[in-house]
Amino acid sequence: MEEDRRLTTRQAAELLGVKPATVYAYVSRGQLTSRRDPVGRGSSFDAGEVEALAARSRREAAAPSGEPSVRTSLTLIEPDRYYFRGVDAVELASRYRYEEVAEWLWSGSLAQGARFTAPPDSLAAARRAVDALPEHGGAVDRLRVATAAAAVADPLRFDLSPEAVLGSARCLIPTLVGALPQVGRNRFPADGRISRQLWARLTAREPDPDALAVLDLALGLLIDHDLAASTLAVRVAASARAHPYAVVSAGLGVLEGPLHGAAGRLAHRMLAEALERGGAAPVVADHLRAGRRVPGLGHRLYRGEDPRATALFARLEALPQAGPALGAAREVVATAAARRPGLHANVDLALAVLTVSCEMSAEAGETVFAVARTAGWIAHALEEYQERPLRMRPSGLYQGPRPPQPLP
Template sequence: MTDQTDGGRRLSTQEAARVLGVKPATVYAYVSRGQLTSRRDPAGRGSSFDAAEVADLARRSRREAAAPAGGELSVRTALTLIEPDRYYLRGVDAVALASRYRYEEVAEWLWTGKLAPGAVFTAPPEALAAAGRAVAALPEHSGPIDRLRVAVAAAAVADPLRFDLSEEAVLGSARCLIPTLVGALPEKAAPSWPGDGRISRRLWSRLTAREPDPDALAVLDLALSLLVDHDLAASTLAVRVAASARAHPYAAVSAGLGALEGPLHGAAGRLAHRMLREVLEQGSAAPVVAEYLRAGRRVPGLGHRLYRAEDPRATALFARLEELPHAAPALTAAREVATTMARQRDLHPNVDLALAVLTVSSDMPPESGETIFAISRTAGWIAHALEEYQAPPLRMRPTGHYEGPTPPQPLP
């Protein structure tokens, strides 16, 4: 209820939330960030807020969403910070975090800002069965993203709580969705031992018939942890647009998978895999690199617009891959490619090249890098959707600059 004091009209928490277009919990988040001031009601009816201050914050929020500084879309986020030589997840060095904790634990950190030691994600039988049937009905030549998109849709239909956008419900869906996606993928070989339920162990048998060893599984788990989020990549932006329209988390993940289908975002790992195969078959990187350049194609796995030197994710993966004896040939091939290109251009290996070393050396198919990326990034997409659900709805609405014929034109 509104209240009139000497300082001007005041709003209750619910009223302030309506003006700002957010949930009441977000109003208190604004207070903790210093963006709003609250006053405790002496009668014990909760907190109240200055109406003018709330209106000013609402205007600022609308301006920032419609016309961010620099003419580019800019989104406030507390998830990932990228610097010229490293990146952080909720303020913690991401490489150090991924090197110490399992993928599930890193995902929980990204979602909640809290560690959950020993976290295990379990797929509900109904969702897993629905996703498995949908994926099995696809043509045999279907790619991994095709399978994952169908699996997400099937899992959504099996979840009657998908429209509940509360944090608790979204996190519950996320912890079920990721193992459902993995479980819906066809197995290359039945595992000879059950393992401990980790996503990396379950995913391995979907990527290769090769029996894993603990070190190889550790590298796959590291890759999943390193790829969990990387700020506003194209797929992540697509997720936030969907979440801004209050699409449920399954639909938001579907939007991310749709963007990942593009050749400029999701296909880099596949291209790097094939290039390394060519280098290993020819015994030298020089002719392979020369052929790429002759055809006017970019050499995959090199360079990153956000890092001055080597992608820190690649550095971490290369270091762990050195511990795998069977990865030595592919690792040597990757470094030879980088050395060959360095003679003319200042390009450094990125995570796609390191991921290709893992997939080639583990006898995985070329598209495996896409699968690893999509499964891992699902956790990041959920984190961004959660943030967007707390922001004013439909704020991802840039203004179009019309360049067509000057109206009115004659009716055709």
């Protein structure tokens, strides 16, 4: 029966709608496998594999033009809410811990009580690498270096099977957190939760249960948000079959841009200045006078308030120490909306309320974002590993001088 399901080169070309030479190009790119015909002079191809490639090609050809699109089963964003594998993401992150939400995104199964543990060798290598950085290095600098060190410490990193990738992910996330320097003396006992471990790297303040719950909620809400710029970089890296550590490094590189993960730092500074000056109106006015965007406002995917911000604001109301920063954030929204109606808070502003009220640094929001999104990047890598390799190879629209040109 298996022999009956083999196709000649000509049959495969007809099914794919290409020339026979293109069939061999698919073989060289790893999109098809061939078997030399022991009797004839040509090659044969598995019919199921050819049919699957033809179906993928038809789906991609039918994709809408304009913005690039990538098939995913992870996150769906609607004008007023978003979903992880079909489940309301806010409800999921509000009920379950960050590790459990990550497991859901990775596998579609809820692993209640999930714990992530850093291997001692990997953690030691990451800490040594981070400790060697200059003191002025930022949090994302440390996370990138820690990722590279953890990769070198993992000899099995090139195994791209789902089981191996998930094993690496469950080790990498606590390694990244554990490699960050602790803030202050941090006399408070740690437990296995990522949120508790991360708290000690963000502030010297004693963690009360309500504040820790807000941090854990933020981690769960930020795990994924469809194809943000850093996630697209992750998909490109995974398409080239980069190992999971390299995939995360690609995401971290893009995340450091001022228009992506660093937006939380700007919102933190704005709220801190508003509290120092006794009101948000003059701070907003300064931003507008300088021609700068007011940080923490607006999101092109939502017509109203960012649902992640709504969820965090609601939880922050239970924190007495968050009252002043929460009031300043609302004044920012009201002041900006008076000039531009329909401008709403996004998750960066809500995260800034948390970082300001809990005495964290300006870059703490960026750190939370990076740690949280690492789980989402792994989820996208797992999906991309199941697609044909190197499929994300757009063609450049050349606009230079037409050849031939004289040799310089």
